[in-house]
Amino acid sequence: MSHQVNDLKEEAQGRVKGRARSGSPRTGDRLGRRSSSKQTLKAEGTPGRRGAQRSQKERAGGSPSPGSPRRKQTGRRRHREELGEQERSKAERTCEGRRKRDERASFKEHTAAPKKEKEIPRKEEKSKRQKKPRSSSLASSASGGESLSEEKLARILERVEEKKQLIATMRSKPWPMAKKLTELREAQEFVEKYEGALGKGKGKRLYAYKMLMAKKWVKFKRDFDNFKTQCIPWEMKIKDIESHFGSSVASYFIFLRWMYGVNLVLFGLIFGLVIIPEVLMGMPYGSIPRKTVPRAEEEKAMDFSVLWDFEGYIKYSALFYGYYNNQRTIGWLRYRLPMAYFMVGVSVFGYSLMIIIRSMASNTQGSTGEGESDNFTFSFKMFTSWDYLIGNSETADNKYASITTSFKESIVDEQESNKEENIHLTRFLRVLANFLIICCLCGSGYLIYFVVKRSQQFSKMQNVSWYERNEVEIVMSLLGMFCPPLFETIAALENYHPRTGLKWQLGRIFALFLGNLYTFLLALMDDVHLKLANEETIKNITHWTLFNYYNSSGWNESVPRPPLHPADVPRGSCWETAVGIEFMRLTVSDMLVTYITILLVDFLRACFVRFMNYCWCWDLEAGFPSYAEFDISGNVLGLIFNQGMIWMGSFYAPGLVGINVLRLLTSMYFQCWAVMSSNVPHERVFKASRSNNFYMGLLLLVLFLSLLPVAYTIMSLPPSFDCGPFSGKNRMYDVLQETIENDFPTFLGKIFAFLANPGLIIPAILLMFLAIYYLNSVSKSLSRANAQLRKKIQVLREVEKSHKSVKGKATARDSEDTPKSSSKNAIQLQLTKEETTPPSASKSQAMDKKAQGPRTSNSASRTTLPASGHLPISRPPGIRPDSGHAPSQTHPWRSASGKSAQRPPR
């Protein structure tokens, strides 16, 4: 603080110099500098003084006096923050004297820099010069192997670290490339030169080795990153779409690609750990009843119509649950297939859960509270509404139009925000719309339940028609096809913002799909219970048949009878395979319906509009049919629900994931083509915003919901007695117990038994609750502290406002008391800085405070500044809004040109 007082004393003399300095040129930012220097040259009196004050402030922290290491340290740091490192690096350049100067920069500095500008470097130079022999001697002494004094070593280490940090953060500095390059090379050279000096004796070699490895590691990481980006598929396709349709449509395709990646992993898991071992090492087809087509189906087993329904040979293949044998180990590897099957089933869910949560977390990182967005509606519209990805003029035109409408709308809203005549109508319409939609949902649920019940009757009858066999799938697909447009029509009543509307629409379609799926599941579950009830009798029949076969008379007793052909053995209905087949069919029919819809609705419509336009009485392209828009919500939800079916079905049909991978692959190409060929950009182009996380949230919900039925069947239904890897067991999870008992040492079994003890699980759950409670209270107290800090800033603002009003009344001439006030302000600033530095005050919070302060003290400012429009807005130098925090935002360009805004008084 004594610094500041000193500097303030200097201030009076430093006025002229400071003015010159504020307009002094620096490398890299010519424009801002030029204009500001012009302005300041014109300006006399207050602004010049202000510039001086500010420069004083900068120097207060920034100019290190020679000889005191602590000061130098802080000075350096402050300096970096305040001056964007330019002077510092320059000073280093000059003092270290081992680098050719950047010609342009140095030229300008020498010619254009006024006195004051030179003073600072010179000061620094002095200090550095004092330091330089020391440091070079350090290096030499280090190389000589002598021990260094701790302090010196620490200083070098610190500087090396600083340089390294500079190298790491260089890319986020707003400098032109040429400057960045020279800075980088300099820093690298410095690091290389002094790095060796660190560490002593034997440690030195180790240190060098470590540094070498670190460098290699960085290089490897970079290469790996390059490789990874090269591996991302469809980048160009998506980019194309992005530039034509804006980011919202592209977000669907990015989501699709992500989904494809996830499914690829799942496919790898299932295929590598279950299907391949079974095919390679398991018993071949036809060896046992469960792997053989029954005699009655044998004739038709290869017919296409049968295969299309996943019956016949496909049903008795490794694609379905029933094919797997309950042998504990298979092959010479003694691979425990049932165990692997169970674990893969669990890990499919585990992996999906993990990956979804991880991507959600990474999406939310760096996000700020959404509640804040209400405060800045206009500014957001202004500054962030353009989608820079748009590269298509048609889309750009749409975007212009939509921005204009949104501007106009918000202006009108602002003007009429007090009028509430329409609100009742809107409310009524919204309630009506919701009512209608709920009716639709109930209707569709009932329809599906009805159809599934009917199909169960059909399944008991013989020779049913194709329609009757596929009624469920057809009805579900039709509902999925027609309900969303219906909802959209109804939603037009509500008159939401498109982004909000999209969310509502998504939510409704979600409810529809979910209802349908669960109705379907319930009906299926009925079916399963029926089959389970029949199982006992079938089991008896099987035993009886086998018994009869071996003990029947009329066979030569001396020759052992050949075993009964597996195709002839009567067997149960194997409900697991039946469930798997249902999901398989649903997936395939869903895919086909999607593709056919795209072809018929989008493509044919586009063809019709395009070619019939020549001979039609009205303009088809602009008029009624027009081209279709890409239906983001429907497609996203279709994808999500498809994935839900995959998750549910993959336990009973391991091949389902493979089919899904194919489906995603084809739909990537097909939909890309369809979008580019037959869709038009949205009329109201809006950005994807965070909808990605919204998708992820839906996906997580669906994952959870699809986990429920699978977990239910695993935990509480007995597996079929004659098919699947768990046959003969009471419950599917018994395979775990079996493995623990037979394959692990006994103490492990005991540990597991102990872990599964409720006495341990309940305390664990309690502990989790306690942790949640604790974290919750911590976050609450932090937010309270945040609010407190905000309040402090607010108070500070008010003080500042009062100063402003004083200044406003005062004449343009500077009076005696200004230094005092500014010093007071400086002290206050110091205080606030100390308050805001604790870890809880992150940058965003600091920003918060800044926002909150003036926002709430607006009224004060209005009253105190009656004619603030034309009065010189003279901020006390101490409370420059950006001086207290956000070091990365302050940089020479800004600090040079920021002053030019303060206009001279008349």
Place this chain on the structure above:
Amino acid sequence: MGGSGSRLSKELLAEYQDLTFLTKQEILLSVYVVLAPHLVDNEQQARSGNEHGRPIAENTDSSPLSTRAHRRFCELLPQEQRSVESSLQAQVPFEQILSLPELKANPFKERICRVFSTSPARDSLSFEDFLDLLSVFSDTATPDIKSHYAFRIFDFDDDGTLNREDLSRLVNCLTGEGEDTRLSASEMKQLIDNILEESDIDRDGTINLSEFQHVISRSPDFASSFKIVL
């Protein structure tokens, strides 16, 4: 690709990767986009003695990695081999950059080029400037640097603050050239008043960088839309 990769010296490439948010592929791609047409340009100038080389960026726009562009680039290199490094410093005029498909539809394209240009006359971009541009607009760039450059782009008169003049020009950019989409004077005034009301924290009638960054940091979708992919 490998051929040109080795021509752009490895150290330089590594440094570029250190200094930008771009990957190796993106840097090489931008070499094609900026440099190849440029070299072709030079060639044509040399042949015909024509002063203004036709901007050829369109040739490569649909697929910058097309074999044609690649071959051209490599054909040209032997003569220019010595000067690849120096040709990186060469200036590409604005028209050529502006005709890139990525920028064609952008209402701020002139501003973007101006902000990133380091040539004295501010009418052309060097290769490094172009890399800067792409780096700022890349997916991985930090919101801070993005908002910093956004501010400079919006600051039409380069005076370091957004005043009413800047804002109205910004609105005009956003609403397009068409007569029907323009805002009327009163609407404009209302709009700018509202914006200043929201964002001008210190009430000096203009928005400075920190105020701007403060607003932008709240925006949920600034970082996702402020990007250009080559």
